[in-house]
Amino acid sequence: MRMHISVIGTGYLGAVHAACMAELGYSVVGVDNDEEKIARLAAGIPPIYEPGLEELVAKHIGTGRLRFTTSISDVADADVHFICVGTPQLADGLGADMKYVNEALERLAPHLTRPCLVVGKSTVPVGTAEQLAQRLAELAPVGAEAELAWNPEFLRESRAIEDTLHPNRLVFGVASDRAEKVLRELHATMIADGAPVVVTDLATSELAKVSANAFLATKISFINAIAEVAEVTGADVTRLADAMGHDDRIGRKFLNAGVGFGGGCLPKDLRAFMARAGELGVADALTLLGEVDAINLRQRDRVVDLTRHLAGGSVIGRRIAVLGAAFKPNSDDVRDSPALTVAGQLHLKGAGVVVYDPRAMDNARRIFPTLTYAESVLDACRGAHVVLHLTEWPEFRELDPAVVGDVVASRTVLDGRNCLDDHAWRAAGWTYRGLGRP
Ligand SMILES: NC(=O)c1ccc[n+]([C@@H]2O[C@H](COP(=O)([O-])OP(=O)(O)OC[C@H]3O[C@@H](n4cnc5c(N)ncnc54)[C@H](O)[C@@H]3O)[C@@H](O)[C@H]2O)c1
Numbered sequence: 001m002r003m004h005i006s007v008i009g010t011g012y013l014g015a016v017h018a019a020c021m022a023e024l025g026y027s028v029v030g031v032d033n034d035e036e037k038i039a040r041l042a043a044g045i046p047p048i049y050e051p052g053l054e055e056l057v058a059k060h061i062g063t064g065r066l067r068f069t070t071s072i073s074d075v076a077d078a079d080v081h082f083i084c085v086g087t088p089q090l091a092d093g094l095g096a097d098m099k100y101v102n103e104a105l106e107r108l109a110p111h112l113t114r115p116c117l118v119v120g121k122s123t124v125p126v127g128t129a130e131q132l133a134q135r136l137a138e139l140a141p142v143g144a145e146a147e148l149a150w151n152p153e154f155l156r157e158s159r160a161i162e163d164t165l166h167p168n169r170l171v172f173g174v175a176s177d178r179a180e181k182v183l184r185e186l187h188a189t190m191i192a193d194g195a196p197v198v199v200t201d202l203a204t205s206e207l208a209k210v211s212a213n214a215f216l217a218t219k220i221s222f223i224n225a226i227a228e229v230a231e232v233t234g235a236d237v238t239r240l241a242d243a244m245g246h247d248d249r250i251g252r253k254f255l256n257a258g259v260g261f262g263g264g265c266l267p268k269d270l271r272a273f274m275a276r277a278g279e280l281g282v283a284d285a286l287t288l289l290g291e292v293d294a295i296n297l298r299q300r301d302r303v304v305d306l307t308r309h310l311a312g313g314s315v316i317g318r319r320i321a322v323l324g325a326a327f328k329p330n331s332d333d334v335r336d337s338p339a340l341t342v343a344g345q346l347h348l349k350g351a352g353v354v355v356y357d358p359r360a361m362d363n364a365r366r367i368f369p370t371l372t373y374a375e376s377v378l379d380a381c382r383g384a385h386v387v388l389h390l391t392e393w394p395e396f397r398e399l400d401p402a403v404v405g406d407v408v409a410s411r412t413v414l415d416g417r418n419c420l421d422d423h424a425w426r427a428a429g430w431t432y433r434g435l436g437r438p
């Protein structure tokens, strides 16, 4: 018999996970306490933009394998419950806000009257799973027949469906053979496809997730630090990264210098990891990550300073076009987005900032209502003294610099992602500046 699955929390992670589990043939119910989100999902319209998600959700509402509810009691008879709720940065500190994870377990557990596995997927401070396992044992009417496991998620937004269905590895944090067996069975298709499986204890699985994100963040900040040095020597950090990346011990991926990393994961996970190390009495072990965070945030300040320089020494009264609001292309996610931080800082300094993004305008307007938003890339650039390229959407990379040149006040572009064709822009009469490039 096919397993029944529940997915608790249907945001960027959970909505994708629910749809992909339905694609694998399971009967899935997604639950969220956000009524609007659930109403939209139930109507087949995901509240987030993720390539392919709308089609997949609609497909499996159609097959009858995917449904959505706001009521946790509706999921009581599932065999496996995935916890996918948020773990955002605490408003008053660096650590993760665990209230959603704790609440999800507290609300679910009293409904568990039949054998099941509760599987955490949210990114959490090490030690969380152990605590939740104890709480589950106290609250679940079925007793030891409800067990907790951890299966951290490594998907990237903008490639979330591909990453979920074809993960580059599966990590199963388990406390029993039974939990491992259920997780193996559940992921049988992926394992048959060759996805490597790492079976380990709960703490290792939690730590593996935050360590992976910390390493990715470190790679980006490393190259951004080198970019600052390259800039004062006339070297080109993009060619330097190619030279480093050909060494397969290093690899070229995540060596793209620019305005730095953002999003709902790397920045907050880095900080929560440091906060947890502090609680464990080993803060000194992770001082490196403090630098990684500082180097990353400095890139945003560097872009603001360079913009002022390119605008002639002051941005007051200058029109600045900001191309991009999402933290990365092919996403509408603006959480901790470098593009919006830069736009906000320039606005505060007196610039007339006009932002355009192909998908993230609604989310950007919600968190930065005071900025001006354009309907198209050319509208954003009209009359601009400096054009900032801060999220590398294909639409921006494919711009014709001659066409953009006709609408701006000054042909000056700062490529905060180092991926416009600098020769073409210069040939069209633009002053082109990259980060860490001559
Ligand atoms: N976004 C990603 O790409 C990604 C990838 C891997 C891991 N993660 C981790 O997954 C977790 C979720 O991240 P996200 O980006 O999906 O966040 P999100 O904010 O988009 O979604 C979280 C959802 O949980 C819901 N929720 C909160 N409390 C609930 C409760 N008690 N019951 C039911 N629903 C509840 C919220 O309403 C929201 O819809 C985080 O720990 C994150 O670090 C995210």
Ligand SMILES: O=c1ccn([C@@H]2O[C@H](COP(=O)(O)OP(=O)(O)O[C@H]3O[C@H](CO)[C@@H](O)[C@H](O)[C@H]3O)[C@@H](O)[C@H]2O)c(=O)[nH]1
Residues within 6 Å of the ligand: 123, 153, 154, 155, 156, 157, 158, 213, 216, 220, 253, 254, 255, 256, 257, 258, 259, 260, 261, 262, 263, 264, 265, 266, 269, 327, 328
């Ligand atoms: O060379 C690079 C690569 C990425 N970035 C930036 O880094 C951020 C994060 O990018 P990416 O990691 O692709 O996006 P996420 O969707 O945030 O995915 C990360 O965070 C997820 C949530 O934990 C993990 O599951 C993923 O494995 C991990 O890659 C974005 O702002 C990118 O612009 C760079 O600046 N330079």
